[in-house]
Amino acid sequence: MNPKMQAINVSFYYGKKQALKNVSVDIKENEITAFIGPSGSGKTTFLRLLNRMDELVRGTRLEGRLLLDGENIRGTGRDVVELRRRVGMVFQQPNPFPKTIFENVAFGRRMLGMSHSQKLEEIVEKSLREAALWDEVKDDLHHSGLALSGGQQQRLCIARMLAVEPEVILMDEPCSGLDPISTLRIEELMQELKKQYTIAIVTHNMQQAARASDWCGFFLLGEMLEYGATGEIFSRPQNKKTEDYISGRFG
Amino acid sequence: MDKEITPLQPTPAWRSTQKVSPRVTQKIAFTVIWICGVIAILALFVIVGYVLVRGGRTITPEFLFTAPEGGISGEGGIATVIVTTIMLMLLTVVILTPLGIAAAIYLSEYARDNWFSGVIRYGVDLLAGVPSIIFGLFGYVVFVVALHFNFSLLSGALTLVALELPVMIRTVEEALKAVPHSYREASLALGCTKWQTIRQVILPAAIPGIVTSIILTTGRTLSETAALYVTMGGSSALPTSLFSGGRTLALHVYYLAMDTTAFDKAMGTGIILIVLIIIINLITHRISRWYQKRMGIKETE
Ligand SMILES: Nc1ncnc2c1ncn2[C@@H]1O[C@H](COP(=O)(O)OP(=O)(O)O)[C@@H](O)[C@H]1O
Ligand SMILES: [Mg+2]
Numbered sequence: 203m204n205p206k207m208q209a210i211n212v213s214f215y216y217g218k219k220q221a222l223k224n225v226s227v228d229i230k231e232n233e234i235t236a237f238i239g240p241s242g243s244g245k246t247t248f249l250r251l252l253n254r255m256d257e258l259v260r261g262t263r264l265e266g267r268l269l270l271d272g273e274n275i276r277g278t279g280r281d282v283v284e285l286r287r288r289v290g291m292v293f294q295q296p297n298p299f300p301k302t303i304f305e306n307v308a309f310g311r312r313m314l315g316m317s318h319s320q321k322l323e324e325i326v327e328k329s330l331r332e333a334a335l336w337d338e339v340k341d342d343l344h345h346s347g348l349a350l351s352g353g354q355q356q357r358l359c360i361a362r363m364l365a366v367e368p369e370v371i372l373m374d375e376p377c378s379g380l381d382p383i384s385t386l387r388i389e390e391l392m393q394e395l396k397k398q399y400t401i402a403i404v405t406h407n408m409q410q411a412a413r414a415s416d417w418c419g420f421f422l423l424g425e426m427l428e429y430g431a432t433g434e435i436f437s438r439p440q441n442k443k444t445e446d447y448i449s450g451r452f453g
Numbered sequence: 454m455d456k457e458i459t460p461l462q463p464t465p466a467w468r469s470t471q472k473v474s475p476r477v478t479q480k481i482a483f484t485v486i487w488i489c490g491v492i493a494i495l496a497l498f499v500i501v502g503y504v505l506v507r508g509g510r511t512i513t514p515e516f517l518f519t520a521p522e523g524g525i526s527g528e529g530g531i532a533t534v535i536v537t538t539i540m541l542m543l544l545t546v547v548i549l550t551p552l553g554i555a556a557a558i559y560l561s562e563y564a565r566d567n568w569f570s571g572v573i574r575y576g577v578d579l580l581a582g583v584p585s586i587i588f589g590l591f592g593y594v595v596f597v598v599a600l601h602f603n604f605s606l607l608s609g610a611l612t613l614v615a616l617e618l619p620v621m622i623r624t625v626e627e628a629l630k631a632v633p634h635s636y637r638e639a640s641l642a643l644g645c646t647k648w649q650t651i652r653q654v655i656l657p658a659a660i661p662g663i664v665t666s667i668i669l670t671t672g673r674t675l676s677e678t679a680a681l682y683v684t685m686g687g688s689s690a691l692p693t694s695l696f697s698g699g700r701t702l703a704l705h706v707y708y709l710a711m712d713t714t715a716f717d718k719a720m721g722t723g724i725i726l727i728v729l730i731i732i733i734n735l736i737t738h739r740i741s742r743w744y745q746k747r748m749g750i751k752e753t754e
Contacts, residue, residue, distance in 0.1 A: 255642060287644030297635035300658050302749035310643040313653065346749035359639070366643055 204272060206231040206370060206400040207252060207289075212266035214247055216259065221247045223424045224266070229370070229417075234392060234401045236411040236432065239421030240452065245404040246294075248421070249372050252402065253289040254282050270370070287314075290368035294375040296355035298347035298362070303330075303339050306347040306358055310366035325365050333361035334391050353384025360391065371395065373403040377410065389414045408448055412436045420444045504727075508720025516721060521689040521705070527715025531722055533691040537606075537699035538675065538729065540692060541685075544610040545617070545674050550667060552614065553621030554656075560622065561629040562651055580619040588616040589680030597684055604686030604698035612684045613677060617670040624669060628662020629655060657748060664741040668734060675730055678703045702726040 205228035214222040222244045229235045229252075237245045250256045251268055254275065268275050275285050287310075298306050305312075307326040316322060326343070330336040335357040339350070347358050356376055363371065373392075377385040385407075392401055392414055405411050411418055412432060419429040420441070428435060428444045439445040446452055515530055522529030556573075564570030592612025602608040632655050640650040656663075686698030687708060700708065702722055709719035745751045 253642060255638065258638070258641070283644050283646055285644075286642055291642040293635065293638060293642075295635060297633070297639045299636060299639065299654055300748075300750040305749065309640075309653070310645070313643070313645045313649050344749070346751060348749070348751075362639075363643065 204231075205229055206271065207402070208267075208269040208272075209248070209251070210267045210269070212248070212251065212264070212268060214244075214251065214256070214265075215263040217261050221424050222251075225424075225426045226266075227419050227426055227429050229400060229402050231400050232396055232398075233416040234396050234403060234414060235417040235419065236415035237402065237404045237419045237421060238406070238408065238411050238447070240447065241406065243421040244424040245421050246374055249291075249374050249402060249404050252370070252372055253286050253291055255286075255291065257282065287366055288368055289370040289372060290363035290366065291372045292356070292359050292363060292374070292376045294378055296352055296359050296379070298350070298355050298358050300346065300348055302344045303347050303350070303358060304343040307361050307365050309362060314366070326361075329361040329365040330358075332364050332395070333357045334387060334394075335361055351384075353380045353387065356380060356384070356388065357391070360388075364395075368399065370400045370402065373401065375404050375406060378406065385410070408450070420447065422447070501727075504720050504723050507717050508722070508724045511718045511721035512724060516718070517725070520691070521700075523689065525713055527709050527713030527718050531702070531705060531725065533689055534700050534702055534705045534722070535725065535729070536691055538701040538703075538726075541606055541609055541613075541681075541699070541701055542671055542674050542733075544606060544695070545613045546667060546671060548610060549614045549617055549621055549670060553618055553625055553666070553670075554663065556618070556622045557625035557629055558651060558656075561626045562647075562655070574623075577619040577622055581623065584679075585616055585677060586679040586683075588612055589683040591615065592680060592684040602696060604684065604688075605696045606685065606692050606699055607695040609681050609685035609699075609701075612680050613674050616677070616680055617673050620673070621666055621670050624666035625659070625663055628659040628666065631662065632658045658750065660744060660748075660750065661741060664737055668737050671733060671737075672730060675701070675726060675733075676703050677701075678707050682707070702729065 207229040209225055209227050212222055212225045213220065225244075225248060227235075237248065239245055247256070251264065252275075256262055256264070264276075270285070270288065274280065275289075299309060301309070304326055307329050308322050311322060311325055316325075327336060327340075330339065335354060338354060339358075342349075347355065350358060356379075360376075377388055380388070389410065392403070395401060396416075403415065415432045417430070418432040418435045420427050420435065420439075420443075422443055428439060428441045430440075435444065436448060439448060517530060517535070518532050519530035520533040521527070521531060560570050560573060564573070589612060592608055592615065596602045596608035596611050597604060602611075636654050636658060637650055640654045641647070645653070681701060681704055685700065685704070687700050687704060688698045689700050689705070690697075692699040703726060706719045706722045706726070709715050709722060
C-alpha cells in the first residue's frame with residue numbers, strides 16, 4: 203500500500219539556521235505515526251511542513267519533496283487552501299475561536315459556503331460526537347468555546363477540524379497542556395479516529411508514543427535518526443541515541 | 454542663574470548615623486500619592502460642581518426643546534444644536550469607521566513591516582499630535598472652498614475624519630495585533646483564506662478594541678470646537694442637508710460664552726454635552742457586551 207503522505211530528502215532552513223536535515227519518512231494510511239525527540243529537534247517544524255503552515259514564517263527555505271497521495275503538495279498550481287482542507291491540524295495549545303461552541307465547529311463548513319442550518323447542525327453534532335465531546339456540551343452549544351476546560355477545548359479543536367472532513371490529521375503535542383484523564387481520552391479518541399483518518403502526532407511523552415502509535419520516528423537535531431514500527435523502536439532500537447532517549451537518559 | 458559654589462560640607466550628623474528607613478520612605482510616597490489623588494478628585498468635583506451649579510438652573514424643558522434665538526442675551530434653547538451634534542456624530546462615525554478599519558487591517562495584516570507601513574505609521578503618529586485648528590484650516594481650504602461644500606455638516610464631518618483617522622487607525626491596529634496568533638493559525642489550518650480569516654476571526658475578536666476606538670473618536674467629535682468653527686459655520690438652524698451648516702453643542706458653548714451674556718446657558722449646554730457623552734458611552738458598551746455575549750467572544754457573563 204502506498205503511504206498517504208511521504209517526505210523525501212526534506213531539509214528546512216529558518217534563515218541560515220538548518221532545522222531539518224535530509225528527512226525521509228512515510229506516513230501510512232489509517233495508522234498513527236508518532237514523532238518523538240527532545241525539544242528543538244525539529245518535530246514541530248516537520249509537522250507544519252505537511253500542511254504548509256511553515257509558509258506563515260518568512261525567510262525560510264525548503265529542499266526536498268513532500269507528497270500527499272503521491273503528488274507534490276507544493277507543485278506549481280497546487281492550492282494551499284485545498285491542501286489544508288485535506289490535511290488538518292491540532293495545535294499544542296488548544297486554540298478555540300472566541301465564538302460559541304457551535305460556531306467553532308461550524309466554522310470551517312461555513313467558510314466553505316455551507317449555510318444550510320439543518321445540515322450544519324448535523325455536521326456539528328457528528329463532529330462533536332467523533333471528538334467525544336458531544337455529551338458534555340450538547341446543552342451549551344451556544345456558550346463560548348472559551349468557557350470549556352483545557353481538555354474540552356482541545357477536543358473542541360479536534361471537532362472543529364473533523365467538521366471539514368480532512369483525510370490526514372496532524373497533532374502537535376495535543377496533550378502537553380492537559381491533565382492525565384484528558385490525555386487518556388484523547389488517546390482513546392485517536393484510536394477511534396484512525397479507522398477513518400491518517401494521523402501524525404508529535405509527542406514528548408514516551409509512554410504516549412508507545413501506547414498510541416503504530417509507527418514511530420525519532421528526531422534528533424533536525425535529523426530523523428530512526429524510524430520504524432513502534433514496537434520495534436521501543437523494544438529493539440537500532441540506534442544508541444534512540445535507546446538513550448526512550449530510556450530517559452536524556453531529553 | 455549662577456550656581457554658588459558651596460564648599461564641601463561635613464555630612465550632618467543625623468544623616469551619617471541614621472539613614473531614612475525604607476518604611477518612612479514608603480510612608481512619604483503613600484502620602485504624596487494620596488494627596489495627588491485627592492487633588493485630582495477634588496478638581497473634578499469642583500469643575501463638575503461649578504458647571505452643575507451655574508448651568509443646572511438653565512436646564513428646563515423649554516431650554517431642551519426650543520431652538521436658539523441668538524442675540525446678545527442668548528435667548529432660546531438648544532434643541533437644534535443637540536440634533537445637529539448627533540447628526541454630525543453619526544455622519545463622522547459612518548465615514549470614519551470603515552476607513553479606519555480598512556487602513557488598520559492593511560497595516561496590521563498585509564503591510565506588517567515594510568518601509569511603506571513604517572512611513573504610514575510614522576505619519577499617523579505625527580498627525581495625531583497636530584493641533585485641531587490646523588486640520589480645521591485644511592478642511593476649510595479643501596472641503597469648504599476647493600470642493601465647494603461650503604460651511605456644512607459634510608465639511609465638518611470630513612474634517613473630523615481627517616482629524617480622528619490617525620487615532621482610529623492606530624487604536625484599531627493595536628486591537629487587531631492583540632488578537633492571538635493562534636486564532637490565525639487555527640483558521641488557516643482549516644483551509645480558510647487569509648481574507649476569510651481576517652473577516653470572520655480577527656475582526657470579530659477585535660470588536661471590543663474597535664468599539665473602544667469608536668468611543669474615543671466620538672468623544673473627540675463631541676468636544677471639538679476649533680476645527681468645526683472654520684468648517685461648519687455657526688448657523689443655529691437645523692441642517693436640512695449634508696450641505697447646510699450647523700452648530701454642535703461644544704461650538705454652542707463657545708458662542709454663548711464669547712458672544713452673549715448667557716454664561717449660565719453655556720454651562721447648561723455643557724451639562725447636556727456631558728450627559729450626551731455618558732449616554733453614548735453606555736449605549737455603545739451595552740451593544741458591545743450584547744454582541745460579545747451572543748457571539749461567544751467572552752467566556753461568560
Ligand atoms: N519560527 C522560527 N524561526 C526561527 N527558528 C525556529 C522557528 N521555529 C523553530 N525554530 C528552530 O528550529 C529548531 C526546531 O524547532 P521545533 O521544530 O520547534 O522543534 P521541536 O518541535 O522538536 O521542539 C529549533 O532550533 C528552533 O529554535
Ligand atoms: Mg514543538
